[in-house]
Amino acid sequence: MKKRWLWFVVIVLIMIPVVSVITLNKERIGMKPVVEAKAVVLMDLNTGRVLFSQNGDVPLPPASMSKLMAELIVLDEIKAGTHSWDEKVMISEYASSVSGVQLSLNKGDVLTVRELFQSMAVYSANDAAVALAEHFAGSEENFVRHMNQKAKKLQLSSGSYFANVSDIQTDPKELSGSQVHERETRMTALDTAKLAAYLINHHPDILDTSSKTQMRLQGRDLYLSNTNWMLPSLAGPYSYEGTDGLKTGFTENAGYCFTGTAAKGGSRLVAVVMGTKSEEARFEETRKLFDYGFSKILTWRERLDDWFHV
Structure with a gap:
């Protein structure tokens, strides 16, 4: 009897660490992850298939992830030849007054389209985004109209709507004239993933910009660091092999967001993660999605290899 009891104790002691390892690494072996965020979507870009969705069709404030649409419009115009990277842009009084993350540009400053674009894509600068909108469309309001028209062409859902180019949420009572928009910017996680996929497929060079760890504005002693902590080149605790984009975002209403x-x-x-409670969490949750997605894809490939080798 004592021997049986001893063997039972030994088996339990062996199983505890095994179960713990399985639990801690469940994302890595293909089990659906438990993601703590308001909404998430994971998409296989090669097939367009949604591998994981949690509140993916719920409209939410996207913070600066809405700038992905601004990036797309600028890149479309550059590709069409209607604008060039070396064009000079003079900063307006309105662009210099935009709040939030900014370059602290002054009225009359002159930068190139390339400098403003990289500042928007890498550093998420709101004044750079507004300056580009004014340069490309005459006003932020006209540019936003193009953003919403493009959303319809891409067949994004009615739950996604762009109110401005920077996604700064401002009390309408403080605005006047052309600055007033119908409603606040909202996007679903699924629409954000579709937009990101379209952007990468049609302008793969965006990844050359979004993967920059740092950029320097010419003529200024100013270095801008990328807010994407998952870039392998940063060699930090959140770095993830193969990551090369795409856009972070944060506002009080939106929480911490990331399209990776x-x-x-x-x-x-x-992967789109919307509304985590901390800056670090948005990358931790994205890691779970990446681990799950790549594990799932590798499993499919192994099965296909087995079928074809029968």
Whole structure:
């Protein structure tokens, strides 16, 4: 009897660490992750298939992830030849007054389209975004109209709507004239993933910009660091192999948000995480999605290999 009891104790002691390892690494072995965020979507860019969704169709404030649409419009115009990267842009009084993350530009400052674009994409500068909108469309209001028209062309849902280019949420009572918009910017996680996928597929060079760890504005002693802590080149605790984009965001209403993309073994994933409670959490939750997605894709490939080798 004592021997049986001893063997039972030994088996329990062996199983406890095994169960713990399985629990801690469940995302890595293909089990659906438990993600703590208001909404998330994971998409296989190669197939367009949604691998995971949690409140993916719920309209939420996207913070600066809405700038992905601004990036798309600028890149479309550059590709069409209607504008060029070396064009000079004079900063208006309105652009210099935009709040939030900014370059502290002054009225009359002159920067190139390339400098403003990289500042918007890498550093999420709101004054740079507004300056580009005014340069490309004459006013922020006209540019926002293009953003919403593009959303319809991409067949994004009616739950996604752009109110401005910076996504700064301002009390309408403090605005006047052309600055007043119908409603606040809202996007669903699924629409954000679709937008990111379209952007990458049609302008793959965006990844050359979004993967920059740092950029310097010419003629200024100013260095801008990328807010995407998952970039491998940063070699930090949140770095993830294969990550090369795409856009972070934060406002009080939105919480911490991130649209990330990573490539591994010929596959590319897009993950959208909206509304985490901390800056670090948005990257931790994205890691869970990437681990799950790549594990799932590798499992599919192994099965296909087995079928074809029968």
